Amino acid sequence: MAKRLIKLTFPKDLIKKPITFQMAKKFDVMPNIRRAKITEEIGEIMLELEGADQNLDKGVAYLKKEGVIVEPIVGDIIE
Amino acid sequence: MSCVKGLKCRECGRPYPKEALFVCEYCFGPLEVDYDYDRIKQVLTREAISARPKNLWRYRELLPIDGDPTDGLNSGFTPLIRARNLEKALGVRELYIKDDSVSHPTLSFKDRVVAVALSKAKEFGFDTVACASTGNLANSVACQSAIAGLKRYIFIPADLEAGKIIGTLIYNPTLVAVEGNYDEVNRLCSEVASKYNWAFVNINIRPYYAEGSKTYGYEILEQLGWKAPRHIVVPCAGGSLITKIWKSIREFEKLGLIEKAHTKVYAAQAAGCAPIVTAIKENSEIIKPVKPKTIAKSLAIGNPADGIYAAATARDSGGGGEDVSDDEIVEAIKLLAQTEGIFTETAGGVTLGAAKKLIENGKIPKDESIVVSITGNGLKTQEAVADKIGKPIRIKPNIASFEEHVRRH
Numbered sequence: 353m354a355k356r357l358i359k360l361t362f363p364k365d366l367i368k369k370p371i372t373f374q375m376a377k378k379f380d381v382m383p384n385i386r387r388a389k390i391t392e393e394i395g396e397i398m399l400e401l402e403g404a405d406q407n408l409d410k411g412v413a414y415l416k417k418e419g420v421i422v423e424p425i426v427g428d429i430i431e
Numbered sequence: 432m433s434c435v436k437g438l439k440c441r442e443c444g445r446p447y448p449k450e451a452l453f454v455c456e457y458c459f460g461p462l463e464v465d466y467d468y469d470r471i472k473q474v475l476t477r478e479a480i481s482a483r484p485k486n487l488w489r490y491r492e493l494l495p496i497d498g499d500p501t502d503g504l505n506s507g508f509t510p511l512i513r514a515r516n517l518e519k520a521l522g523v524r525e526l527y528i529k530d531d532s533v534s535h536p537t538l539s540f541k542d543r544v545v546a547v548a549l550s551k552a553k554e555f556g557f558d559t560v561a562c563a564s565t566g567n568l569a570n571s572v573a574c575q576s577a578i579a580g581l582k583r584y585i586f587i588p589a590d591l592e593a594g595k596i597i598g599t600l601i602y603n604p605t606l607v608a609v610e611g612n613y614d615e616v617n618r619l620c621s622e623v624a625s626k627y628n629w630a631f632v633n634i635n636i637r638p639y640y641a642e643g644s645k646t647y648g649y650e651i652l653e654q655l656g657w658k659a660p661r662h663i664v665v666p667c668a669g670g671s672l673i674t675k676i677w678k679s680i681r682e683f684e685k686l687g688l689i690e691k692a693h694t695k696v697y698a699a700q701a702a703g704c705a706p707i708v709t710a711i712k713e714n715s716e717i718i719k720p721v722k723p724k725t726i727a728k729s730l731a732i733g734n735p736a737d738g739i740y741a742a743a744t745a746r747d748s749g750g751g752g753e754d755v756s757d758d759e760i761v762e763a764i765k766l767l768a769q770t771e772g773i774f775t776e777t778a779g780g781v782t783l784g785a786a787k788k789l790i791e792n793g794k795i796p797k798d799e800s801i802v803v804s805i806t807g808n809g810l811k812t813q814e815a816v817a818d819k820i821g822k823p824i825r826i827k828p829n830i831a832s833f834e835e836h837v838r839r840h
């Protein structure tokens with residue numbers, strides 16, 4: 353089982369959709385939320401995803417396809 | 432003598448030991464260095480600092496090393512210039528340029544953070560350092576690790592311009608050009624950092640590396656005669672520098688090296704990549720990542736690691752933020768060169784351009800002291816201005832041609 357630490361950013365129109373849950377169920381990925389913040393305009397979640405490598409890839413691709421911004425927890429490191 | 436207690440999480444405050452760690456394993460917040468200020472106060476006085484060599488290590492108790500510094504011994508203490516010509520051009524009373532375009536050895540403020548990162552990496556016992564960069568950071572890591580005799584890996588996107596590659600390759604690192612878009616390069620480097628036991632300066636050494644930026648702030652305070660300016664305009668990429676300049680002021684206050692400061696800090700970004708300034712203007716507590724599109728490549732970070740802290744710093748200080756177009760960046764680069772003789776890179780154009788707008792729209796009063804942070808050298812980004820500064824007047828090698836083409840102008 354592999355783990356990935358990622359940050360998800362949800363635009364306003366996706367805040368009410370249970371996308372993280374759907375991703376977890378669809379691709380057998382276990383999310384472990386560590387920190388989250390939400391406003392009327394935008395939401396973000398810092399979480400760990402655990403699962404088979406190919407499932408993690410599929411899960412992240414699904415989130416991106418739905419419009420969620422998926423980034424490594426460390427932010428952009430190319431300075 | 433070490434004045435470092437350890438690391439602590441910026442979000443939840445959980446303490447961690449002095450190790451190559453960078454993220455809180457509970458809340459995934461970033462870790463930062465925790466100092467013993469009572470101990471520092473006993474030894475760090477104005478007199479002690481003044482008696483030391485003029486490099487960034489003159490503030491060593493406030494930097495996160497345990498032993499003696501080993502790198503960057505000729506870095507730091509760059510000029511703070513009273514910009515009288517620029518004062519006239521902008522109609523302000525007291526304006527300074529803190530000029531890291533002449534930083535030794537690679538002409539940008541990255542020499543400060545890399546000096547601290549390498550000294551710390553050696554203390555941890557690493558023999559290999561690495562970074563991912565499109566410019567200034569690559570130059571400085573390649574250069575300073577060559578001096579230190581460390582193995583060095585630099586990762587760049589494969590489509591980087593030749594000029595930027597030369598400034599790194601000359602120091603003979605292992606230069607890895609990754610075929611892929613920005614996000615793919617970013618992700619690969621995160622994976623490499625977690626798999627190999629290297630000192631990745633801005634990942635697993637980041638809490639220590641970032642502290643080097645504070646020296647830019649300490650120097651401003653010392654060079655102003657142990658006092659803080661009313662306004663400081665700072666370029667923002669990952670957002671770390673502005674938070675560290677703010678921290679430098681708070682630390683000098685806490686240690687009694689300056690009186691209570693009333694400094695306001697302002698974030699400067701290019702309009703084509705302004706996630707931090709947007710958050711400041713919209714009063715948002717969440718940074719929305721963007722896809723950068725600007726000539727200011729050294730500031731083109733769409734998902735800034737310290738973005739939320741940068742925005743909070745600007746807001747909490749009573750300052751703010753401003754963004755500028757690519758044309759405004761070029762005009763500001765020219766203005767700085769033609770008034771103060773400083774040829775800055777595009778990031779400097781962003782900072783001066785933003786400062787000019789903040790002054791023009793009344794957010795920075797014209798009769799209070801202002802510092803503009805110039806962090807890099809224009810010789811590295813010549814393509815940004817190459818077509819916008821006129822051309823030489825071509826003549827034949829005789830007086831008649833000179834008088835025909837030049838004297839009549």
